[in-house]
Amino acid sequence: MDGIWPAVVAALLGLAVGFLLRGFLPARARREAPASPDGGGVSKDTRQLLRALRSSVLLLDAGGSVLQANPSAYSYGLVRADRVVPAAVNELIAKVRADGQAHERELILPRGPLSGAGEIIFQLRVMPLSEGRVLVVADDQTAARRLDQVRRDFVANVSHELKTPVGALALLSETLADAADDPEAVRRFTAQMKRESRRLTALVQEIIDLSRLQEPDALVDSELVALDDVVAEAADRVRVEAESRRITVAVGGQDGLHVFGDADLLTTAVRNLLDNALRHSDPLSRVSVGVARDGDKVRIAVVDQGEGLSPEQQQRVFERFYRGDPARARRTGGTGLGLSIVKHVAADHGGEAEVWSKPGAGSTFTLVLPLADPPTTSSSIDPTATTGAATQP
Structure with a gap:
């Protein structure tokens, strides 16, 4: 997310310069200036910049209509018919308009209108601009969060899976020592120890195999x-x-x-x-x-x-x-x-x-x-x- 902010700042500076020029240009010159294809006075450079960003970016006017949105915003379903769709995003936009401060929040939004469509985790930042405009930047964090969860689960599961056969072997060895005079018990506990040993061996070997596969020169x-x-x-x-x-x-x-x-x-x-x-x-x-x-x-x-x-x-x-x-x-x-x-x-x-x-x-x-x-x-x-x-x- 840090990588997009220089580009966003550059876009904001471009918008600010454009607004200043509009203020100093004579009224006749402004009337003669060609209208933007997208309306709302969004420059061509700004539109190209928004399209180039990997994040989902929306530029809204004072009335809440979408002046410009890049393809990513449409593909995620954030925008439809020039309006912001998710209620949670609209609530954050309303809060920014109310206090005039930028706000950042993590939101979990559905992937689509159908039930069971899954969820997307967005890191959302909403910033107020001049003339009542609002900039919305959304980064999809779903894959990163899932990877973090998988890593945590892997560490926790490795610890648990290794402890289980090791603990069983320790307990069985103690029990076996106490039952040394009972041949039937010795055979039974020895068989259990063999099963736990095979399980431990298989687990360690598969962890080694998995670690080998994660090496770049596998x-x-x-x-x-x-x-x-x-x-x-x-x-x-x-x-x-x-x-x-x-x-x-x-x-x-x-x-x-x-x-x-x-x-x-x-x-x-x-x-x-x-x-x-x-x-x-x-x-x-x-x-x-x-x-x-x-x-x-x-x-x-x-x-x-x-x-x-x-x-x-x-x-x-x-x-x-x-x-x-x-x-x-x-x-x-x-x-x-x-x-x-x-x-x-x-x-x-x-x-x-x-x-x-x-x-x-x-x-x-x-x-x-x-x-x-x-x-x-x-x-x-x-x-x-x-x-x-x-x-x-």
């Missing part, structure tokens, strides 16, 4: 990666887990596709998608992974037959530590970082992660990446089709 040594090898290795890593859950993992799709990137990171991403699918699938069900070319992109889709996700869960499923069903995550050992890692891997490779889901109908998570091979023809192959060999438990 993909400095990109190479040509065969997706056949990536998918085969990822399926092999989850084979034991699939057999223990009595779930079939089927691998299929197109062969011979390549991308540029890091083979280990891509294998981790596909394995995380398979891990997620296994955790949300019932015994004797099927998890499929398919690879398909889509023009100049390649799609790696993992399909499960689980409980599915609601629209609200789909919006947050790639967030760090987000778990739609915390109770199920505790039972299955999920850390809430796997899908976040998938999203980061996709972004670092110039791609994206997608999800399709419907409650009761399972989910399809897709890793979309730029194809290394030059495109020739668009593929019509369904990425969810998995007609290849299956890993049968």
Whole structure:
């Protein structure tokens, strides 16, 4: 926000100079001056300046009509039919007119007239000008505030998630020492300690993976990666887990596709998608992974037959530590970082992660990446089709 104020001050000085010149020019000269296309005496330079600003900027006349507003103000719905729309903004403007002082306030406004349209956080500054005019500057702070919240949540969740298995291990070790003469209790507590140790190991490894992805040189040594090898290795890593859950993992799709990137990171991403699918699938069900070319992109889709996700869960499923069903995550050992890692891997490779889901109908998570091979023809192959060999438990 600090960066826009020199430009705003320059605009205000331009307006002031214009008003002074109007006062000294003879009446006849003013009558002969060409009228502004937008009315209200707004100069061309001022209009161009307002259009160039990233902030949403509005210039109002003494009657509250909008003399000039840049495209951003219209796109956010602050202006309609030359009037300021949000009631909260109009209230702040009225306060500025009443006391003649500039006011700054944070406002949370709806994104649109429909319910459930979401909200925008604006840092709003309203300043009085001469001749009853008012300047309104609004900066969208939604993304910055969300990033701050995500960071705070990440720190809090890491602390909590690490404390849980560490505390459990400490408690179990004390209990085990007290039950040294009871072989059955020793076996039971030892099994619990193994589960907590695996959970702690997985959590630490995923935090390390996530930290690595946030380094600016994560993909400095990109190479040509065969997706056949990536998918085969990822399926092999989850084979034991699939057999223990009595779930079939089927691998299929197109062969011979390549991308540029890091083979280990891509294998981790596909394995995380398979891990997620296994955790949300019932015994004797099927998890499929398919690879398909889509023009100049390649799609790696993992399909499960689980409980599915609601629209609200789909919006947050790639967030760090987000778990739609915390109770199920505790039972299955999920850390809430796997899908976040998938999203980061996709972004670092110039791609994206997608999800399709419907409650009761399972989910399809897709890793979309730029194809290394030059495109020739668009593929019509369904990425969810998995007609290849299956890993049968």
